[in-house]
Amino acid sequence: MLDHFPNTPLAQRTAPAIPQHPNLFKRILGLANLGLVVLDARKRIVLWNQWMASHSGMAASRVEGQELFDLFPELLGQRLELAVHSALTNNIAAHLPQALNRTPFPLYPSGTWGGERVEQSIAVTPFSEGRERFCLIEIGDVSTTVGRERLLRDQAESLRAQSYVDGLTGIANRRHFDVALQRELGRAQRHGGHLSLLLMDIDSFKAYNDHFGHQQGDACLAMVAEAFAGKLQRAADLAARYGGEEFAAVLPDTSAEQARQHAEAIRACIAALNITHAPAASRPNVTMSIGVASFDKDRLNDGESLLRAADQALYAAKRSGRDRVVVDGDAVTMAE
Numbered sequence: 001m002l003d004h005f006p007n008t009p010l011a012q013r014t015a016p017a018i019p020q021h022p023n024l025f026k027r028i029l030g031l032a033n034l035g036l037v038v039l040d041a042r043k044r045i046v047l048w049n050q051w052m053a054s055h056s057g058m059a060a061s062r063v064e065g066q067e068l069f070d071l072f073p074e075l076l077g078q079r080l081e082l083a084v085h086s087a088l089t090n091n092i093a094a095h096l097p098q099a100l101n102r103t104p105f106p107l108y109p110s111g112t113w114g115g116e117r118v119e120q121s122i123a124v125t126p127f128s129e130g131r132e133r134f135c136l137i138e139i140g141d142v143s144t145t146v147g148r149e150r151l152l153r154d155q156a157e158s159l160r161a162q163s164y165v166d167g168l169t170g171i172a173n174r175r176h177f178d179v180a181l182q183r184e185l186g187r188a189q190r191h192g193g194h195l196s197l198l199l200m201d202i203d204s205f206k207a208y209n210d211h212f213g214h215q216q217g218d219a220c221l222a223m224v225a226e227a228f229a230g231k232l233q234r235a236a237d238l239a240a241r242y243g244g245e246e247f248a249a250v251l252p253d254t255s256a257e258q259a260r261q262h263a264e265a266i267r268a269c270i271a272a273l274n275i276t277h278a279p280a281a282s283r284p285n286v287t288m289s290i291g292v293a294s295f296d297k298d299r300l301n302d303g304e305s306l307l308r309a310a311d312q313a314l315y316a317a318k319r320s321g322r323d324r325v326v327v328d329g330d331a332v333t334m335a336e
């Protein structure tokens with residue numbers, strides 16, 4: 001730190017040059033970029049600096065001599081009143097962090113009395129002068145900091161939301177699916193309820209890509225995702241992109257037979273989109289094969305076994321001709 005008085009003994013440095021500059025303190029108080037209020041022992045305002053005047057619309061001449069809580073009755077019962085009381089009666093200083101007490105004083109951005117109050121950080125400090133007790137209230141405008149914090153919080157929230165959404169299709173991504181499956185498995189294990197899982201794969205999608213190009217392939221994936229997600233009506237159901245051209249659905253409180261019906265409705269809905277497929281594909285239109293597996297407390301009681309069973313059912317649906325639903329445990333006749 002710079003030493004402005006290198007040759008002055010320490011004891012003398014504390015006594016400022018008041019006689020030469022009688023208005024120095026007044027001027028500093030007028031320039032201070034924070035609110036300064038001094039109360040006497042009866043809570044009457046004895047100092048109200050220029051910052052307070054310009055942010056409250058009340059000149060010092062109007063408020064000095066008045067009891068603070070008569071002037072601002074809305075402060076009664078607030079933490080500020082308690083802090084002032086403790087300062088004047090028990091000599092206790094206090095800091096009121098903005099997070100707890102955001103805008104106690106009716107203060108507005110300079111010259112705009114009305115609208116949003118400035119966010120305030122307040123310190124209350126007792127002091128004595130002669131035999132008299134006073135308290136200093138310092139009020140900082142922390143609106144910019146609070147605004148920045150809010151923005152960062154919003155951005156963090158939006159990033160968090162994005163990290164659970166598949167960028168191409170707008171439905172849940174694999175991470176979201178994994179979290180939802182674990183959560184619902186835990187619930188099924190605790191309460192012994194139903195839980196079903198669908199794994200879906202677009203048929204001959206390589207042929208689609210090869211024929212129409214990757215970009216149109218992406219557009220096809222997005223259309224299929226929208227249609228399939230639209231078939232899941234209940235709020236607890238989760239439609240997700242499992243990876244590549246594979247989709248998945250977590251269906252809580254859904255038995256294997258109910259899941260088969262849902263899967264059949266999804267299969268029919270995709271076929272009914274009538275998206276023209278590549279000539280090399282097994283069908284003229286884009287279709288989807290679906291494997292279904294359901295929670296079973298003895299056999300399929302964790303994510304790995306449930307996914308494996310759904311994947312095997314999906315494989316069986318492919319091998320038995322595609323554009324169909326196979327439920328784990330179905331007897332399937334293979335086409336090849």
Ligand SMILES: Nc1nc2c(ncn2[C@@H]2O[C@H](COP(=O)(O)OP(=O)(O)OP(=O)(O)O)[C@@H](O)[C@H]2O)c(=O)[nH]1
Nearest residue numbers: 201202203204205206207209214217218244245318
């Ligand atoms: N356009 C696009 N294609 C993708 C994406 N992810 C995976 N694919 C393609 O999907 C195709 C999957 O092909 P395969 O796994 O051979 O299976 P398939 O042609 O669908 O055949 P079956 O599953 O047996 O019906 C590959 O050509 C991948 O490149 C993607 O995000 N966008």
